[in-house]
Amino acid sequence: MLKMTPLNQTHRDMNAKMVDFGGWDMPLHYGSQLDEHHKVRQDAGMFDVSHMLPVDIKGDNVRDFLRRLVANNVDKLTLPGKALYSCMLTPQGGIIDDLIIYFLSETWFRIVVNAGTADKDVAWMLKQRDAFAPHLEITPRRDLAMIAIQGPNARAKVWQVIPGSQSTTEELKLFQSTVVNQYFIARTGYTGEDGFEIILPAADAPAFWQALHTAGVAPAGLGARDTLRLEAGMNLYGQDMDETKNPLESGLAWTVDLKSERDFIGKQALLDASVTQQLIGLVLIDRGVLRSHQQVVSQQNGVEYQGEITSGGFSPTMNQSIALARLSVQIAVGDEVDVLVRDKKLRAKVVKYPFVRNGKTLV
Template sequence: MTKGFPHWQQTPLYDHHSLLRARIGDVEGWKLPVAYGSQIEEHHTVREDAGMFDMSHMCVVDLHGPDVRMVLGRLLANDIGKLKTPGKALYSCMLNMSGGVIDDLIVYYLAEQHFRAVLNARMAAVDIEWIRAKIVEAKGQVTVVPRRQDWVTEEVEPLAVIAVQGPKAREKVFRAIPAARRAEKLKPFNSTIVHDPEFGELMVARTGKTGEDGFELLLLARHAGRIWEMLRSAGIDPVGHEAWDTLRLEAGVHRNGKDMDHHTSPLDAGLGWSVDLDSDRDFFGKSAVCARRQTQQFVGLALEGSAAVPPAHSTVTDEGGAVIGKVTSATYSPTLRIAIALARVAPEITIGSHVNVQVYRNKIAARVVRTPFVRSGS
């Protein structure tokens, strides 16, 4: 391990970041670039052109077996029955028995006995332990195969993940990797696996968390460096994780551990749309979610005339001074040029209401807005 980073892991692309003199920081326990230069410029690159992120700290997990659909139907709050076409993706929360969010994830249907999930880096170990325990409880025939480098066995190759996002992302990916043109007609939240003669397995998924179009590329880790440089040669600039955070927040995308956690109901986190409460299907945490119901709503806050960013858990008050909620995450928006925040507030607060946010010793006026703040460059 590099001196100064005693417990952090590094991705297959670490040397490429170092050669570019990226500022390396701790991202979910991994040594990853937080910025290569100006965070603001990197942010605008994704909004206006195309940028790429090393997302190899995310944990790809393949699930195989005759009972995989049954098991995922119990593990996921969203309806796995929606996945019928190979390559189709589904966003879902995985809940604990008290109805709190263990993790939010994307799962892909590859074949009837083969699904693929992408887990958040920080929660990977917890998620895998939970999944395996529930498979044992259900006496299901499912094999869980993690594909991240710190989990793989000799029989399985690790995967790296590169996200390419922005209005010009797709055309530049096709220029860099001709085989990826198989994904040209993919609709959002769909994927395809290309068996490229040069790079082997390459999954091209039209997903991402920046509010822009683009792909997430899941590829064999041993080819990650070459593909990274091919993407750079096609005019795709590397972008650090500080810009990823401002982009996802402008897009109103949740971040596990900030906007929800194992104590938070998905209904209070604004994720009710991803929870299947209408069907007879039972899933872990369903009865608890039904019993708790919704006690808060999830909204955006646009801080008026201020670039002061409120810390997480900052108090939100109404115009009369009564506490109505708390900030979950916030940032300065390079696109809007104001501070913005995501917050959980009382359900009676209406969109357009004027509130105040406690930013250290100051109360800053804010307006309650719908999210996303910014999507597709505007």
């Protein structure tokens, strides 16, 4: 039996094409994945991300617990509502999950984890809690729904739908959040566009979704979400990273604090790691489409280096194929590589990602 979000019937009423996404019954598109992609880049689109899981951690010294649990430093969170992107690591430095941490008070932090790793994540948190901070309460919040509204006009559309929200959120900076009535509003997203991710009571989600639609926000499915996040150069757990890879070889070194004296799970493994691979961008020169798991070959000073595409596809904004690939650190931006596609070698250029942000092509 597939799991369903509180918006499942709403998606079906809108004639969405539903698919099995990691055990969840989710909308792939509502007619045209391409149109949904462009709508987000040019106006505003909305995604049901209620399959993701908010986890509330409450009690004295939550901050101390999180200092140990995650690789980024929660001491950066000093303003209530501020958010921090981080990874939760194994003792060997592998990535259990990437997540967003919200600081609500010294006794209450909220963490939003990925759907496919939610059970594993909560089990890991509870294991660490029981060993180091048994007094803390860790509560998965499946009573909540989550809707992302993204695009250059996304915030203005939300202000139309939530009375009084403009005065509260107009000055909200990126990676900050606030609460307006029953809405937990965060200026975050997974598309490379401005907008909000809004957490609200599950029972209120269908009416809120319909109000957004009436205000001109286009529903968008998993297909557009993936092409948008790829253009934005954002990692997808299970493809660009997992427990066999560490953040230093996954383009996530910026989310790791190795400078402070603070210890965290996986820190020593990262300090001891010999980083030979990097996550980098590719733009296809020849005709074709880049896909995950395709092999990449490069010749540098007579030495052949092999790598692999982790995420690839066609970029609707750029009108060409792009990819994220894990390649040798010997390969530099500007180099050309060969991608093996059906026993053919297709030329691709190594570039620095993101490829697209705020509607503009960057490469």
